[in-house]
Amino acid sequence: MTNYVIETSDLIKDHTSPFLRKKFRALDRVTIRVPEGQTYGLLGLNGAGKTTFLKLLLGLLKVTDGQVSVFGHEPGSPKALARIGFLPESPYFYSHLTAQEFLDLVGKLFGMNGKTRKAKSLELLAMVSMAEHAKRPLRKYSKGMLQRLGLAQSLMNDPDILFWDEPTSGLDPIGRRDVRQIILKLKSQGKTIFFNSHLLPDVNEVCDHVGILHRGRLIGEKAITDSAGTGRYQDLEKYFLETIAQADQSRSANS
Amino acid sequence: MFSGLGAIALNTFRETVRDRILYAFVLFAFLFTLAGIILGSLSIGQNERILQDMGLAVISMIGGIIAIFLGTNLVYKEIDRRTIYLILTKPIARWQFVLGKYLGLSFCIFVVTGLMGIFLVGLLAVFGAEVKALVLVAQAIGLIYLELLFVIAVATFFSTFATPLMSVLFTLAIWLIGHMSQALLELSKLSQANTSDAACIPSCTKLGQVMYWIVPDLAKLTQVRYELISLRPVDCEILFYLITYILAYIIFLLLLSTLVTEQREFS
Numbered sequence: 436m437t438n439y440v441i442e443t444s445d446l447i448k449d450h451t452s453p454f455l456r457k458k459f460r461a462l463d464r465v466t467i468r469v470p471e472g473q474t475y476g477l478l479g480l481n482g483a484g485k486t487t488f489l490k491l492l493l494g495l496l497k498v499t500d501g502q503v504s505v506f507g508h509e510p511g512s513p514k515a516l517a518r519i520g521f522l523p524e525s526p527y528f529y530s531h532l533t534a535q536e537f538l539d540l541v542g543k544l545f546g547m548n549g550k551t552r553k554a555k556s557l558e559l560l561a562m563v564s565m566a567e568h569a570k571r572p573l574r575k576y577s578k579g580m581l582q583r584l585g586l587a588q589s590l591m592n593d594p595d596i597l598f599w600d601e602p603t604s605g606l607d608p609i610g611r612r613d614v615r616q617i618i619l620k621l622k623s624q625g626k627t628i629f630f631n632s633h634l635l636p637d638v639n640e641v642c643d644h645v646g647i648l649h650r651g652r653l654i655g656e657k658a659i660t661d662s663a664g665t666g667r668y669q670d671l672e673k674y675f676l677e678t679i680a681q682a683d684q685s686r687s688a689n690s
Numbered sequence: 691m692f693s694g695l696g697a698i699a700l701n702t703f704r705e706t707v708r709d710r711i712l713y714a715f716v717l718f719a720f721l722f723t724l725a726g727i728i729l730g731s732l733s734i735g736q737n738e739r740i741l742q743d744m745g746l747a748v749i750s751m752i753g754g755i756i757a758i759f760l761g762t763n764l765v766y767k768e769i770d771r772r773t774i775y776l777i778l779t780k781p782i783a784r785w786q787f788v789l790g791k792y793l794g795l796s797f798c799i800f801v802v803t804g805l806m807g808i809f810l811v812g813l814l815a816v817f818g819a820e821v822k823a824l825v826l827v828a829q830a831i832g833l834i835y836l837e838l839l840f841v842i843a844v845a846t847f848f849s850t851f852a853t854p855l856m857s858v859l860f861t862l863a864i865w866l867i868g869h870m871s872q873a874l875l876e877l878s879k880l881s882q883a884n885t886s887d888a889a890c891i892p893s894c895t896k897l898g899q900v901m902y903w904i905v906p907d908l909a910k911l912t913q914v915r916y917e918l919i920s921l922r923p924v925d926c927e928i929l930f931y932l933i934t935y936i937l938a939y940i941i942f943l944l945l946l947s948t949l950v951t952e953q954r955e956f957s
Contacts, residue, residue: 450957487957493779495956513781521779527772529701531708543697544780588776 440596440627441469441492446501448487461487463651464501474618474628476638478675479648485631486524488648489600493521517545520594524601526585530574534565534584537573538591545592559587564613578605586614597621599630603637615640639671647678654682694782695790702794706760712802719752719806723813738817742919745810746830753803753838761845762857764791765951774956785948792846792944799838807831823921830918837911840936841865843943850950867901868908874898906939
């Protein structure tokens, strides 16, 4: 029997405007299952509902209807969160802290002891090429440096699953290459990785499986390990564009 | 459980003490307290009393300003700057987050009040105040801190759902009402007695009564403080009652803050 790390079934999320009481459906009956060890890329245009989906998995938003579980636990439960590493989109940090202090704070939130926190934070800062900036206040960091620190903090607890929202955004080509290498390394360790992106080349290089979210609906899912070689990226781009075009066509035909 | 709570409290403390505006306020407090010496020298034989009154008023005022302005940003800033995403996605409960923020700021205010208090007590000692008087002044400073703990709890509660500007107004209103609640009750009784037609009892009469029961009677703290600085010792029983009374309100407000944070979505 397959062990699913993430399981959603007919997941619905409505946002309600506080004054007009107008409802907006951000996610509409989304069913996604991610087995252990898979690298799943959730693709979609801006505003498709990718971040909303992640926030539901993390318990930052409440489910309107449908089922959702992470490691069999309710989203946002401490048991689930202890096994998750999360990187938000364009992460914001406490500008009064240094990178090392911030990672120490994250380690404390995971209940790690002082010795482990120190060793792990130094290891992770070296991994994201930030060791020399460990004692600089975060307010002096560039966007790319903050993104690297965001990646490091998401690995602090040695998580079983990673939720990364646009992990390569704000990074230069070398940074993007580094992130891809980190993902491949984590994959080889058997970690489950779930990330949102609209950068198809990155997704293409590291993912086993992709899903396409469009206007809150999951309009396609595909395993991408079956195709190989230089044609892979073109295949994915073609699949992405065609799936979205088809969904738009059937939507306009229905309306 | 306490590791997460302590981490949030320490981070909040660090954030506030690394904010330069705090030092500006503390500097102001020292300068105003020193101004008490000049004012005292203008009086006839009341130097010590004027310095003492001025010093305590400054501690209360500056402490209140810091508590309100930092407290009303306490949770709001985390949401506005989206740092809350990095905290609430770690295995900590939301009550730990709220309580940790509250304890961090409370400790910061403790340090600030303590520094200002030590400065005042030191000045009074230089001016020849007796040890007994200094102990009573220290107790009065303790009561000011107790009141500030309540103000921080009110500000924390509002910061979980309102913008800082609204929170400042609400917190100031509660603070003022707390100091005038006995007067409000008296006023409502008077207006009730002077109105012959029951139907004409203005709604503000009832409002005054409701406010008296909802908002803690902070005037009691002021009265006890007055007793202390007049060098009249206060029964331990009364002090214990006051501490319990204010702590009960603080616990209630923190529970409400947790409830709001539990229900909130972070989109």
